[in-house]
Amino acid sequence: MTNRFAEIAAGSAPSLDSFDSPRASLQPIHDGHQDRIRSYKETCRRFSEALSNAFATGESPLELTAARTRFVDRVLINAWNDLGAAHPHADQAALLAVGGYGRGELYPHSDIDILLLCEGNRQLRRAESFLQRFVTFLWDIGLEPGQSVRTLRQCRQEAKADLTVMTTMMECRFLAGDRHTVARLEQVLSNRRVWPSRKFHAAKVAERNARHRTFGDTAHRLEPTVKESPGGLRDIQTLFWIAKRHYGVSDLPSLIERNFLTEEESVELEEAQRFLSAVRSGVQILAGRKDDLLNVERQRILAAHFGYRDEPHAMAVEQFMRRYYTTVMGVSRIAEMLHQELEEDIELDRRRPRIRVLNERFEIRGAFIENIDPDLFEREPAALLELFLLLQQHRNIVRGVRAGTIRLVRKHRVLIDDAFRANPKHRDLFLKIIRQPHGISHELRRMNRYGVLARYIPAFRRVVGLMQHDLFHVYTVDEHSLFVVRNVRLYADRRWCDDVPHCHDIFVGLAKPELLYLAALFHDIGKGQGGDHSAIGAREALAFCHDHGLSETDCASVEWLVRNHLIMSMVSQRQDISDPEVINDFATRVGDAERLDLLYLLTIADMKGTSPTVWNSWKGSLLEGLYTATRRVLRRGLALPDQLSERVAQQRAEALANAQQEGLDTGAVTAFWQTMDEDYFVRFTPSEIAWHAKFLASADEAQRSGAEAVVATRNLPEGGTGVMVYSRNRPGLFAAITGVLDAANLNIVDARIYTTPSGFALDNFIVLDGDGAPIADKEARRELRHRLRETLARERLEPREIVRKPSRLQRSFQIAPEVNLFSDARRNLTVLEVICADRPGLLSRIAAVLSDREIEIHDARINTFGERVEDVFTISTATGEPLDDPLTIAALRSAVLTALTPAPKSKAAA
Numbered sequence: 001m002t003n004r005f006a007e008i009a010a011g012s013a014p015s016l017d018s019f020d021s022p023r024a025s026l027q028p029i030h031d032g033h034q035d036r037i038r039s040y041k042e043t044c045r046r047f048s049e050a051l052s053n054a055f056a057t058g059e060s061p062l063e064l065t066a067a068r069t070r071f072v073d074r075v076l077i078n079a080w081n082d083l084g085a086a087h088p089h090a091d092q093a094a095l096l097a098v099g100g101y102g103r104g105e106l107y108p109h110s111d112i113d114i115l116l117l118c119e120g121n122r123q124l125r126r127a128e129s130f131l132q133r134f135v136t137f138l139w140d141i142g143l144e145p146g147q148s149v150r151t152l153r154q155c156r157q158e159a160k161a162d163l164t165v166m167t168t169m170m171e172c173r174f175l176a177g178d179r180h181t182v183a184r185l186e187q188v189l190s191n192r193r194v195w196p197s198r199k200f201h202a203a204k205v206a207e208r209n210a211r212h213r214t215f216g217d218t219a220h221r222l223e224p225t226v227k228e229s230p231g232g233l234r235d236i237q238t239l240f241w242i243a244k245r246h247y248g249v250s251d252l253p254s255l256i257e258r259n260f261l262t263e264e265e266s267v268e269l270e271e272a273q274r275f276l277s278a279v280r281s282g283v284q285i286l287a288g289r290k291d292d293l294l295n296v297e298r299q300r301i302l303a304a305h306f307g308y309r310d311e312p313h314a315m316a317v318e319q320f321m322r323r324y325y326t327t328v329m330g331v332s333r334i335a336e337m338l339h340q341e342l343e344e345d346i347e348l349d350r351r352r353p354r355i356r357v358l359n360e361r362f363e364i365r366g367a368f369i370e371n372i373d374p375d376l377f378e379r380e381p382a383a384l385l386e387l388f389l390l391l392q393q394h395r396n397i398v399r400g401v402r403a404g405t406i407r408l409v410r411k412h413r414v415l416i417d418d419a420f421r422a423n424p425k426h427r428d429l430f431l432k433i434i435r436q437p438h439g440i441s442h443e444l445r446r447m448n449r450y451g452v453l454a455r456y457i458p459a460f461r462r463v464v465g466l467m468q469h470d471l472f473h474v475y476t477v478d479e480h481s482l483f484v485v486r487n488v489r490l491y492a493d494r495r496w497c498d499d500v501p502h503c504h505d506i507f508v509g510l511a512k513p514e515l516l517y518l519a520a521l522f523h524d525i526g527k528g529q530g531g532d533h534s535a536i537g538a539r540e541a542l543a544f545c546h547d548h549g550l551s552e553t554d555c556a557s558v559e560w561l562v563r564n565h566l567i568m569s570m571v572s573q574r575q576d577i578s579d580p581e582v583i584n585d586f587a588t589r590v591g592d593a594e595r596l597d598l599l600y601l602l603t604i605a606d607m608k609g610t611s612p613t614v615w616n617s618w619k620g621s622l623l624e625g626l627y628t629a630t631r632r633v634l635r636r637g638l639a640l641p642d643q644l645s646e647r648v649a650q651q652r653a654e655a656l657a658n659a660q661q662e663g664l665d666t667g668a669v670t671a672f673w674q675t676m677d678e679d680y681f682v683r684f685t686p687s688e689i690a691w692h693a694k695f696l697a698s699a700d701e702a703q704r705s706g707a708e709a710v711v712a713t714r715n716l717p718e719g720g721t722g723v724m725v726y727s728r729n730r731p732g733l734f735a736a737i738t739g740v741l742d743a744a745n746l747n748i749v750d751a752r753i754y755t756t757p758s759g760f761a762l763d764n765f766i767v768l769d770g771d772g773a774p775i776a777d778k779e780a781r782r783e784l785r786h787r788l789r790e791t792l793a794r795e796r797l798e799p800r801e802i803v804r805k806p807s808r809l810q811r812s813f814q815i816a817p818e819v820n821l822f823s824d825a826r827r828n829l830t831v832l833e834v835i836c837a838d839r840p841g842l843l844s845r846i847a848a849v850l851s852d853r854e855i856e857i858h859d860a861r862i863n864t865f866g867e868r869v870e871d872v873f874t875i876s877t878a879t880g881e882p883l884d885d886p887l888t889i890a891a892l893r894s895a896v897l898t899a900l901t902p903a904p905k906s907k908a909a910a
Contacts, residue, residue: 040079040141047071051108052285058305061281062274069106073097073175075143076114080176083134089126093118094177096185098148102171103237105277109284109291112138113146115172119181120151152181156188159195163203166195167241190248197246198346205339208238219328220479222467226280227292231328233276235335236269242342260341262407265334272327278306279324294324313530318467325465325476333410333449337403340368344403362390369394370402377412381420384409385429385456388447392439400446409450416455427548430456434514441486444521448478459525459540466528474611477527483609484520484602488513491601500604500620506597515554516598518545519561520605538563561598564589568603572622573863574872576752577629578682580647581826586626587633596634600627616772617719618749624718648678654686659693672697677757683859684752688722688764696726696762709792713781715774720749720766721781725788729761732797734857735847737763740787742841744780745770751860815868817900819893823882824874829858830883832873832892836900838864843871845899853892854878 051064076095084090099113100106116131118124131149138145150158159166169189174182188194195203212230215221219230227233244250247258252270255261261269282302283294294302296317303320310316344353344366353366361383363372369390376383387409391397401409420426433443447453454461463477475483490496491507507513518541526536541562545555567589575582590596603623608615652673659669672693681689695712710726725737734753741748750766768774775781791797817836824831834846843862850857850873858874876882883889 036082037137037140040075040137044075044142055282055285055305060278061285061305062278064285065105065107065277065281068108069101069104072101072106072112072143075141076138077176079137079141080134083137084130084177087127087130087133089123090130091178092123093127093131094179094181095175096182097173097175099168099171102168102173104173107277107281107284109287109289111146111290112143113168114148114175115155115169116147116149117155117178117181117185118149118151119178119184120153123181124149124151152184152188155185156191156194159189163195163200163207166200167204170241170244195245200245201242201339201342201346204238204242208235218475218479219332220325220465220467220476222474223293223295224324224328225292226276226283226294229328231331231335233273233280235331236273236276239269239335239338243338246342246346260338265337268330269334272331275323275327276331313528318528321467322465322476325467329449329465333406336400336449337406340399341403344368358390358394361386364394364397365402367397367399368402369397369400370405371408374408377408377415381412381415382423382425382429384412384416384452385426385433388443388452389429389433389436391446392433392436392443395438406450409452413451413455416452421456421547424549431514431548434517437492440517441482441489444485445482448482457521457525457544460521462529463525463527468527475609477524480609481521481524484523484605485517487605487608488516488520488601491605499617502624503601503604507601510597511594512554515557515561516601518558519565519598519602522558522562523565523602523606534563534566557595557598560595561602564599565602565606568599568623568626569607569619572626573619574861574870576683576859576861576874577622577626578685580682583626583629583633587630590630590634593631593634596627596630616768617774618716618766618768619719621716621718621720645678648681651681651684651686651689655681655689655693658686658690662690662694664690664694664697668697669693675756675758680754680756680762683754684764687716688724691722692724692726692762695724699726709789711785711788711792713775713785715776715781716766719774720768721746721775723765723767723784723788725761725763725765725792727761727763727792729755729759730797731854732848732851733761733792734763735844735851736791736797737765737788738847739841739844740784740791741765741767742844744784744787746775746784747772747864748843748860748862751857751862753857753859755856817897819896819900821883821889821893823884827874828882829874829876832875832896834869834871834873834896834900836869838869842869842900846871846873846896849892849895849899850875853895855883855892856880 047068051068054064054067055061076097080090080095094117096102096115096117097113098115100110101113106112116135118127135145135147138147155169159169166189169185172182172185211228211234215225215229217230219232221229225232243255243260247255247260249255249258252261252266256263256266279294279302280292282305283292283298284290286298286301287293299321300317303316306320308316308319311319353368355366356364357372358364358369361372361376361380362369364370369387371377371383371387373379387401387405391401434440444453447456448460448464454464460478460481463481466477467475468477488507491503492513494501494504497504507516510516522537522541522544524533524537525540526533526538529536538559542555542559545558550558567586571577571582571586577583587596590599600623604615604620607619656666656669660666669690673689684692691712691714695710699710710724712722712724714722716722723741727733734751738748738751746767746769748765748767750764752764754762754764756762769776775784815835815837817834820833820835822831822833832850836842843860847857854877856876856878858876860874861872863870863872883892
């Protein structure tokens with residue numbers, strides 16, 4: 001190494017070079033055991049210091065791993081020899097590095113796993129006191145090893161009984177002591193009766209599959225685990241373990257000689273291992289402990305460390321993570337081939353696979369599909385697409401594509417060029433894949449894994465491995481798009497539509513579901529290019545559909561869906577869908593029932609494919625409400641929109657029916673409703689109106705006078721918990737209520753604030769718990785009602801201080817707050833839009849600002865997209881007028897911005 005490292009506060013930091021000398025501060029100490037401990041401990045401390053400084057000054061993380069391995073080797077060997085010199089039976093034992101340490105991959109905070117081996121019990125008894133002293137010494141100097149003490153017989157027994165023990169000892173590496181015993185151990189472990197190849201392979205594959213399931217079978221998450229996620233280091237290690245067990249080899253060249261690996265695959269795996277090892281080493285240095293999570297903070301630091309810089313439309317961290325995702329995709333692809341080859345090789349020892357000819361180009365060999373002619377793809381490039389079509393059409397090909405065929409596909413994918421894409425035969429094959437009744441998402445994912453999809457759709461190549469660096473999108477764009485295709489495909493089977501059963505009924509009624517698949521595939525294809533990704537994607541989708549001979553009507557439908565794939569979620573979450581004019585405007589934009597069906601299904605599939613936390617039943621209920629209301633308008637005709645009087649009459653009739661089902665006194669309910677105006681019946685649903693009446697129609701005199709607040713909660717069938725508060729209207733009321741809800745760690749997703757003609761406040765909230773679900777615990781709902789009544793009983797309402805701290809992920813993202821005010825001319829009110837980073841107590845702080853300025857809140861739509869909040873408030877002056885004075889608007893905007901900006905920490909606090 002050539003780097004010299006920064007100075008530290010205590011003086012000049014040592015360089016790693018100084019620890020590479022065999023005489024580096026580890027000479028035997030004869031002045032006493034405690035002096036020996038102090039000397040070794042100080043040397044280890046200085047090495048850790050040098051390691052951190054080396055990373056800080058730009059040293060390769062991979063070199064740091066190698067340096068730590070060399071250093072720990074020297075510490076253990078010197079300590080073994082130093083202590084063993086005074087023990088008569090030290091030569092009866094051997095010291096071995098095992099596991100990752102045995103491979104020479106000792107990351108900055110990885111476990112130092114060692115095996116203390118004796119030939120038999122007699123040797124173990126003789127060496128026992130030395131081994132105990134040796135292990136104690138290692139702990140005294142701070143190495144904290146993970147040690148096992150075994151005889152050869154115990155090694156055999158433990159290895160046979162435990163796959164993990166067997167795997168760990170397969171990595172053994174001699175350090176010191178009795179070499180003869182180590183040679184005997186290798187003989188013991190190589191015995192096929194301990195772990196036969198077939199059994200070992202099956203167990204390791206099952207172990208890998210179980211591990212992958214814990215990560216949702218995808219490595220393309222926002223925060224992957226470098227070691228354990230699919231395509232990570234553990235997958236590479238698993239391949240070598242199985243190959244080593246089956247072939248008895250220990251290095252890559254031997255696997256190439258056995259035709260298990262090609263030279264190209266060997267190079268790709270070596271490069272992947274180097275890169276992932278460097279990333280893992282950097283992660284552990286940044287974490288300061290054993291930790292393999294590549295979280296967003298570490299991603300940013302490592303991106304800079306690896307030399308990435310921000311570019312137009314591509315942040316440094318996005319470039320770095322794109323390399324990570326394409327690397328693990330390559331590992332997954334190679335692993336698929338090699339596991340299959342190993343399985344075939346193992347099975348050939350038992351029986352020959354059955355061969356069935358599919359056509360003159362392909363055959364099925366033991367449930368795998370393979371090409372018959374090795375020159376097939378050069379002779380007939382169309383077979384590069386036909387392969388995936390046959391996999392859809394022949395469901396008995398349950399094992400996928402044979403490894404040799406995968407290699408040929410990868411080799412010949414360069415044949416997919418402009419001429420290939422312009423060939424009518426090839427375009428017809430691709431449309432056939434999209435139109436098949438089975439295997440659409442599965443084969444599109446396989447095409448992506450083999451690199452065929454990005455060749456056939458050049459625009460798709462730009463989003464492969466592209467991560468959007470935020471908390472809302474937790475998958476890469478290509479992975480998300482294929483998840484959306486999968487979600488659309490699941491509509492075809494009612495069993496997968498438990499939470500949205502009506503989606504199945506809509507889907508099976510589609511005349512051309514392939515339009516929905518194409519829209520799902522293209523909806524985000526314009527990302528990463530700057531500008532409006534929906535517009536960019538719409539142009540790409542339109543050109544693709546025209547090229548593939550779709551009718552003008554179908555081309556227009558796909559283009560429209562891609563261009564407008566966000567509008568339904570935006571309208572449902574940001575606008576008042578109980579307002580007939582909102583519904584009519586949306587229906588006008590959609591135009592017809594067929595597009596509404598397609599857009600509704602695409603919107604749900606998109607939200608479900610964005611993140612496990614994005615979708616919840618409340619959002620589903622909003623979308624369903626918008627869909628149902630829009631269908632009604634489209635059935636009536638856009639020329640005959642709902643009239644206010646008709647809407648009020650319909651709402652009252654449905655609410656009365658609900659009240660009667662509840663057994664309420666209809667006379668009291670009707671009398672209560674006489675005190676409300678038409679706006680009340682428009683702003684709330686029939687279910688809510690009946691629920692209000694249940695508590696308010698029979699309210700006592702103290703409650704009717706506002707001396708006591710009426711508070712009720714209920715869990716809604718459509719998802720979420722409803723919270724109703726009826727109280728005398730006074731300054732700070734909304735801020736006080738939201739403060740209680742926020743202090744209870746509840747997420748407010750909807751708030752409607754209604755002032756009765758008699759001047760009372762009737763506020764309705766929909767809340768979700770921390771997991772995005774309704775409040776299931778009855779006691780928790782009772783406690784919430786108690787806290788609200790207790791707060792509202794106070795004469796003066798003060799905003800509650802929120803003491804919860806933002807989460808780690810929330811702190812990781814800095815978003816410049818935006819505050820916009822504009823006029824709602826139709827309602828003669830003002831709209832306040834707030835966009836900022838999500839933080840505990842955010843809504844309460846905004847509400848407090850509005851209360852201080854005597855501004856009335858009429859409703860609020862609360863939207864959280866990962867780390868980003870987009871809240872919309874409809875507001876007015878205390879007298880119900882819109883805010884039209886420029887100075888008042890500017891002062892309000894400034895005050896809200898101040899409330900959104902965290903106060904700087906004092907130096908003392910820091």
